[in-house]
Amino acid sequence: MFKCLYQSSWALLLVTCITCGGGGGIGTGDAGSDGSNMQCGGHGQPACTVDAAGMDFLNHYGGEIRGEYSANPSSGAESVILGAFFVSAQTPDSIAEPMDGCQDVKATTNTTNAGAINGTRTFEDLGDTMTLTGAGDQTIVLNRYMNIPDKRGLAMGIEYAYNGAVKNTLPVTMMLRGAEYNITSSGSGAFPGVLKIPTEWETVGGTLAFGSGDVNNISSGSDVVWQYSYVNGEQYVDTASLLFSGSGTDGKPHAWFCVAPINNGEVTIPAATVAMFPPSGTLQAATNAHQQINFNGRVVDVIGVTCRTTPYTIAP
Numbered sequence: 001m002f003k004c005l006y007q008s009s010w011a012l013l014l015v016t017c018i019t020c021g022g023g024g025g026i027g028t029g030d031a032g033s034d035g036s037n038m039q040c041g042g043h044g045q046p047a048c049t050v051d052a053a054g055m056d057f058l059n060h061y062g063g064e065i066r067g068e069y070s071a072n073p074s075s076g077a078e079s080v081i082l083g084a085f086f087v088s089a090q091t092p093d094s095i096a097e098p099m100d101g102c103q104d105v106k107a108t109t110n111t112t113n114a115g116a117i118n119g120t121r122t123f124e125d126l127g128d129t130m131t132l133t134g135a136g137d138q139t140i141v142l143n144r145y146m147n148i149p150d151k152r153g154l155a156m157g158i159e160y161a162y163n164g165a166v167k168n169t170l171p172v173t174m175m176l177r178g179a180e181y182n183i184t185s186s187g188s189g190a191f192p193g194v195l196k197i198p199t200e201w202e203t204v205g206g207t208l209a210f211g212s213g214d215v216n217n218i219s220s221g222s223d224v225v226w227q228y229s230y231v232n233g234e235q236y237v238d239t240a241s242l243l244f245s246g247s248g249t250d251g252k253p254h255a256w257f258c259v260a261p262i263n264n265g266e267v268t269i270p271a272a273t274v275a276m277f278p279p280s281g282t283l284q285a286a287t288n289a290h291q292q293i294n295f296n297g298r299v300v301d302v303i304g305v306t307c308r309t310t311p312y313t314i315a316p
Helices: none
Strands: 061-072 077-089 101-104 129-133 139-145 159-161 180-185 189-196 203-206 216-219 224-228 237-247 253-261 266-269 280-295 298-315
Touching (some): 061 189, 077 139, 224 280
Parallel strands (some): 216 298
Antiparallel strands (some): 061 077, 077 159, 139 159, 203 224, 237 253, 280 298
16 A cells, blocks of 8 residues: 655655676676676666766666556457667656656656757667567567657657557557567667566456456545556566546646555555546556666666556546
């Protein structure tokens, strides 16, 4: 359980010195005395700080590799997005990450709402293709494209996507839930992290439901509680989240993103925070796998999401 913090809850992970990958090229750095690559930055991973050369790579954003499975139980629709981009410079050079608590991501420049800085980015070319390899030698090839829109509608200068897909979509059956994918680039070799798509979850209690035909009718005077099943100890799967998106009473779009560690199987949002959400819109519930990887002295987010979507309303 957590208490949603609606003030600034976007802090980068700080702490002791852990080397998390390296500079020079994908997979060429070391982490730890044995020279192996490590993931870091998630709730279940070692904390990230500086690399062996003393560079605070967390203060230099380097892009992301993202895979998301989403289902709409009411319509039966499913979708998968998968894409990657890398940057070698942007202004500002560091953007805040969403951490535990609640924040309106439409009001904050971060990895979720990066439109304000997208035009300042220098994109990095890692070759013609990126390949994801899963269990049983399943492979997904992403091709390099110029200026195609990602899931947020942002046109990245150089982006890796499947078959020219708009907004990084690909056939649902191509990306398996509960699976891990190794990543290689034709220009730079093996990437030091893996993409993990969390195993599908079920709602087991609380005040929210995500089954067929469900509409979440929420009382503005009550806490919101989502209790869900999860695979205990599933590697890299470290957080659960609720996203409330819609038009606020000010007529502007808002998206309140609430994050909690996954190890208690519950996300609880106090009524005082719920009262600030848009009165109606779309509610997404997800389990998430997040690693922060040191790539050429810049932090790359590797993000896997398993999500369900329903409408919601908040009644007085």
